Amino acid sequence: MAEVVFDRVSKRYDDVVAIDALTLTIASGEMVTLLGPSGCGKSTVLRMLAGLTMPDSGRMLINGRDVGGLTPGERDIAMVFQSYALYPHMTVAQNIAYPLRKRGVGRAERLRRVRALAETLQIAPLLDRRPAQLSGGQQQRVALGRAMVRDPSVFLFDEPLSNLDAKLRAHMRGELIDLHRRLGRTMLYVTHDQLEAMTMATRIAVMADGALQQYGTPADIYERPANRFVAGFVGTPAMALIDGALLFQENRAILGIGGLTVDLGIRRFRDRPVGTWQVTVGIRPEDVTVGDGPFAARIGAVEPIGHETILTLETGGARLCARIAGSSLAAVGETVRFALRQHRLHFFDADSGRRIDEIGLAAVDGKAM
Ligand SMILES: Nc1ncnc2c1ncn2[C@@H]1O[C@H](COP(=O)(O)OP(=O)(O)O)[C@@H](O)[C@H]1O
Ligand SMILES: [Mg+2]
Structure with missing residues (x-):
């Protein structure tokens, strides 16, 4: 050995x-x-x-x-x-x-x-x-x-x-x-x-x-x-990486990406300071659910690959993929509603590209104000 x-x-x-x-x-x-x-x-x-x-x-x-x-x-x-x-x-x-x-x-x-x-x-x-x-x-x-x-x-x-x-x-x-x-x-x-x-x-x-x-x-x-x-x-289709901002208030964190606003609640970020953090948000295709939800997007592409279909969604200047089981009746140009699995979102510091962990956000570089 x-x-x-x-x-x-x-x-x-x-x-x-x-x-x-x-x-x-x-x-x-x-x-x-x-x-x-x-x-x-x-x-x-x-x-x-x-x-x-x-x-x-x-x-x-x-x-x-x-x-x-x-x-x-x-x-x-x-x-x-x-x-x-x-x-x-x-x-x-x-x-x-x-x-x-x-x-x-x-x-x-x-x-x-x-x-x-x-x-x-x-x-x-x-x-x-x-x-x-x-x-x-x-x-x-x-x-x-x-x-x-x-x-x-x-x-x-x-x-x-x-x-x-x-x-x-x-x-x-x-x-x-x-x-x-x-x-x-x-x-x-x-x-x-x-x-x-x-x-x-x-x-x-x-x-x-x-x-x-x-x-x-x-x-x-x-x-x-x-x-x-x-x-x-790592990941196919690739994780969508979208510029955004995390806004921390007293009792909640709000994510702004490409015209969308996502209330993340407070569970995920402990010890966060009040203020704004420039981030890149990472969204995997399996963490996007299509059909219902708080957001709207235009379908930019439909790729059937047998056991599943990959939809490309365009919304407010951002593009992300969604993975749908089986085939889909969605057509390019249609508008659909979608939701994000919030606890599965990934956050990276906009400057360094380093992962921001759920815990101890304030401890990273002291960049947040
Ligand atoms: N013998 C060599 N002479 C000059 N440059 C080399 C030589 N071997 C590798 N490189 C350079 O070193 C870098 C790494 O190459 P390599 O280890 O072959 O990468 P990979 O296997 O990941 O494709 C590349 O920029 C390549 O052009
Ligand atoms: Mg090689």
């Missing part, structure tokens, strides 16, 4: 800060997904841990041991890439056995381990083929086999499913989750696909511009996004 620690790890490429003081602990046996948009530094994190890229500063520890001075081969890590990087001239069996051959493991032992893995990955009938004779999904399994054959203590995956079609991707996702459960190995899995990140992870590390934005369970990330970036990045 292996715990992985990044301790203030930084990496620049000329004037690009690829990773900015990353501090992250991955507990032994966890499956952590690194989630963020393209170019935010995810691959750089994996490559540094694998020893393929040198950090400028900071330490990386595996089971308490600083791996900075170790070669990639000495780190007991296996990496699976998006481009499976199989050797085209070798058979499947030779590809899988390659890491063992490189380490001088004898032929009989190599054969034994390759056969066992081929059973696990259900590729036994393919062992004599070459990569060009395999489908994308089969190539992916071979790449997995090659990573697993040495039984490393840490697995790194860099968007390994991106080249597969949607159906196969969903299937392989399930297999990887199962594999993680059976092997119990520490895994660090990079993806820009939030569905992948949410379904596979024990914990998600959300990144943007080389900086860690939030580290938490999928539920944490979804229910309590730490800032505006995470709020907008």
